[in-house]
Each structure stands twice: as structure tokens, then as C-alpha cells.
Amino acid sequence: MTTPAYSPGLEGVPAGETAICTVADGLSYRGYSVGDLAENCSFDEVAFLLLHGELPSAARLQEFHAGVAAARRLPPSLKDLFAALPKWTTPLDALRTAISALGHFDQDAADNSHVANLRKSERLLAQIPVAIADQCRIAKGLPVVPARQDLSHAANFLYMLRGEEASPAEVKALDVSLILYAEHEFNASTFAARVIVSTLSDLHSGVTGAIGALKGPLHGGANEKVMDILLATGGPDQAEAWTKAALARKERIMGFGHRVYKAGDVRASILKKYAAEAATVAGTTKWEETADIIERVMAAEKNMYPNLDWPAGRLYHAMKLEIPLYTPIFAMSRITGWAAHVIEQLDNNRLIRPRAIYKGPAPRTVKPIAERG
Numbered sequence: 001m002t003t004p005a006y007s008p009g010l011e012g013v014p015a016g017e018t019a020i021c022t023v024a025d026g027l028s029y030r031g032y033s034v035g036d037l038a039e040n041c042s043f044d045e046v047a048f049l050l051l052h053g054e055l056p057s058a059a060r061l062q063e064f065h066a067g068v069a070a071a072r073r074l075p076p077s078l079k080d081l082f083a084a085l086p087k088w089t090t091p092l093d094a095l096r097t098a099i100s101a102l103g104h105f106d107q108d109a110a111d112n113s114h115v116a117n118l119r120k121s122e123r124l125l126a127q128i129p130v131a132i133a134d135q136c137r138i139a140k141g142l143p144v145v146p147a148r149q150d151l152s153h154a155a156n157f158l159y160m161l162r163g164e165e166a167s168p169a170e171v172k173a174l175d176v177s178l179i180l181y182a183e184h185e186f187n188a189s190t191f192a193a194r195v196i197v198s199t200l201s202d203l204h205s206g207v208t209g210a211i212g213a214l215k216g217p218l219h220g221g222a223n224e225k226v227m228d229i230l231l232a233t234g235g236p237d238q239a240e241a242w243t244k245a246a247l248a249r250k251e252r253i254m255g256f257g258h259r260v261y262k263a264g265d266v267r268a269s270i271l272k273k274y275a276a277e278a279a280t281v282a283g284t285t286k287w288e289e290t291a292d293i294i295e296r297v298m299a300a301e302k303n304m305y306p307n308l309d310w311p312a313g314r315l316y317h318a319m320k321l322e323i324p325l326y327t328p329i330f331a332m333s334r335i336t337g338w339a340a341h342v343i344e345q346l347d348n349n350r351l352i353r354p355r356a357i358y359k360g361p362a363p364r365t366v367k368p369i370a371e372r373g
């Protein structure tokens with residue numbers, strides 16, 4: 001038997017088949033380029049596409065929206081759970097706990113059939129924004145805002161968070177960011193979800209694990225770190241020197257680089273315009289100028305380009321959303337990709353169990369405890 005070539009971090013290794021998304025020749029979901037989807041569709045249509053395989057007709061979209069909007073509520077005990085969490089709990093950690101807890105209440109929890117998984121996916125799609133908004137308000141001692149069934153995924157989230165409707169421009173910008181965040185092949189969180197359900201575990205367990213993987217700053221956690229970096233520079237005047245000094249200290253500039261995209265991430269180019277427009281409205285263009293300077297330094301010094309987290313962090317900041325909400329917002333979109341992959345995995349399952357190259361001690365025998373040093 002020949003040993004297959006080893007690739008650290010599984011870089012470049014095909015680890016399964018999928019019909020959901022490809023990052024080859026530009027990013028596309030089920031055959032549609034993300035640019036086309038961001039230009040011509042709403043997030044709600046893209047969610048349907050990812051879960052059901054085709055773009056919806058107007059009637060199917062209405063039916064889908066009605067079903068998801070009706071599920072925008074949490075069991076009352078979730079609110080008690082949020083109130084009981086330590087005050088230092090981050091919104092992403094609270095969301096991870098909430099998804100795990102929601103599994104207890106879902107009547108389909110242990111049913112891994114295709115139709116049950118679709119039902120659970122649509123419920124989680126509905127419940128995640130509610131969980132983020134409710135936890136955020138409860139942690140601040142504010143009353144929760146009941147969901148609106150007439151609003152889109154993006155608009156309802158902003159409404160529940162703030163207690164007032166957002167402007168159409170804000171809703172559109174958030175919606176586009178959700179389309180771009182929705183799915184990305186075998187990224188770490190999605191792969192984690194697939195590994196979990198490949199043991200014939202369940203959707204809620206897979207999504208709970210996926211959120212744990214998303215949290216890290218090398219993956220979804222980077223969109224929160226982006227704003228930390230921009231704020232740390234102090235602004236355009238110090239940005240170049242700050243970035244060069246950080247690189248000299250071998251620090252990573254979060255929001256740059258990507259395992260697959262070495263010449264830039266198309267999603268970052270699409271969202272940049274929305275981040276810039278939101279900054280103009282908010283009067284915070286100083287962070288756009290700072291970002292442009294850092295982009296120039298990173299290209300010149302490292303030949304490295306922004307990923308989607310770079311403009312997303314800036315967009316959410318210009319929308320006056322609190323930094324710890326940025327990765328939960330990523331999750332509120334990526335639930336569609338995670339769910340589609342969980343369903344695809346379980347529809348044609350084989351346990352995911354690779355091999356390791358052993359680097360430990362040579363075989364040895366146990367000495368009686370009195371003889372051990």
C-alpha cells in the first residue's frame with residue numbers, strides 16, 4: 001500500500017465531494033457566481049438556494065419566508081439561560097450554548113432524514129438571529145424585542161437588536177454581507193460540522209461544533225479582530241508605520257490572507273463598496289482611509305490581500321454594531337452553508353476518519369512504578 005502525500009493543515013487535499021459550492025474559478029453557490037447572487041438576489045433567496053438546491057420562484061420564496069419568519073422565536077427558558085450566563089460571556093459563546101440548548105427543544109432533534117434536517121435547518125436559520133439579539137439585549141438589561149414576521153432576515157435582525165427599523169441602505173449592506181458569508185466549501189467550521197455528523201450525530205451537534213470552529217481568529221473570529229487592528233493603528237497618519245512595525249514583530253494582520261485565495265478574495269472586493277458607503281453615511285471614512293493604507297502596505301510587503309472579514313468588520317463598525325456581534329453575524333448567515341453540508345453529508349454518509357503520521361516514541365514497555373524516574 002502506498003502512503004498518500006501528507007499536506008500540513010490538509011492544504012490542497014480534496015477531503016470529499018460537494019454539489020453546494022466551489023472556490024475554483026471564482027466562488028459560486030450551486031453554479032451561480034457570488035457576484036451574480038449579490039447583485040440580483042436577497043439573502044433569503046440565497047438561503048433557499050443553499051438549502052433546497054435551486055433559486056425559488058416568487059411563490060416558493062413567499063412560502064419559505066413565511067415558514068422561517070413564523071419560527072423566529074425561542075423557548076422561554078432560553079431567555080432564562082441567557083440571563084444566567086456570566087456577564088463576561090461573549091455573544092458567540094452564548095450563541096454556541098444556545099444552539100446546543102435548542103437541540104433539546106427540537107422535536108426532530110434525533111431524526112436525520114433529509115426532510116427532518118431541512119425542517120431543523122429552517123428553524124435554526126430563524127432562531128439564530130433571535131438568539132443573538134435577545135442575548136445582546138438581556139446582557140444589557142434591556143427588554144427583548146419580539147421578531148417581526150414581515151421583515152427579511154437582515155432587516156428583522158437589525159430591528160430586534162435596536163428596537164427600530166434600519167434604513168434600506170443598512171439592510172441592503174447587511175444583506176449583501178450575509179450572501180457573501182453564507183457558504184465556502186470545506187472551510188474549517190463547515191468541515192468540523194461534516195466530521196461531527198459523519199458519526200451519525202445530529203444537526204444541532206454539528207452546528208454547535210461549527211460555531212466553536214468559527215470562533216477562532218484564523219477563521220470567523222477575524223472579523224472582530226479587524227476593527228481591533230484598525231482602532232489600534234490610531235488612524236491614517238500612523239497606519240503605515242503601525243503595520244510595518246506589526247509585521248516586523250511577525251504579527252498577523254487579521255482580515256488578510258487566505259488558505260485558498262492567494263491573489264485576493266472576490267467577496268472582499270464586492271463588500272468594499274458597501275463598507276465605504278456606510279462609512280460615508282456614518283462619517284467614519286477615517287477607517288476606510290486607514291484600511292486603504294494597510295492594504296497597500298500588505299500588498300507591497302507581503303503580497304497579501306484582504307479576505308471577506310476585512311470589509312465586513314468595517315461595514316459592521318460603520319453600522320454602529322458592537323464588535324463582539326460580528327462573528328455571531330457571520331454565523332447567522334453561515335448556518336445556511338453548514339446546514340446544506342450537514343444534509344449533503346448525511347444523505348450519502350461515510351464516516352470521516354483520516355490517518356495520522358506517528359511521530360511519538362518507539363515501542364517500549366511499562367516499568368513498575370517504583371522504577372520510574
Ligand SMILES: CC(=O)SCCNC(=O)CCNC(=O)[C@H](O)C(C)(C)COP(=O)(O)OP(=O)(O)OC[C@H]1O[C@@H](n2cnc3c(N)ncnc32)[C@H](O)[C@@H]1OP(=O)(O)O
Nearest residue numbers: 217218219220222251252253254255256257258259307308
Ligand atoms: C472568512 C474567513 O474565515 S477568511 C480567514 C480569516 N482569517 C484571517 O483573516 C486571519 C489572518 N490570516 C491568517 O492567519 C492566514 O492568512 C490564514 C489562516 C487565513 C491562512 O493561512 P495559511 O494559508 O494556512 O498560511 P499560514 O498560516 O501557513 O501562513 C503562511 C505565512 O504567511 C504569514 N501570514 C499569513 N497570514 C498573514 C497575515 N494575515 N498577516 C501577516 N502574515 C500572515 C504567516 O505568518 C506565515 O509566515 P511564515 O511562513 O513566515 O511563518
Ligand SMILES: O=C([O-])CC(=O)C(=O)O
Nearest residue numbers: 183184186187188259260
Ligand atoms: O474558506 C476558508 O478557509 C475560510 C473562509 O473564507 C470562509 O469560511 O468563508
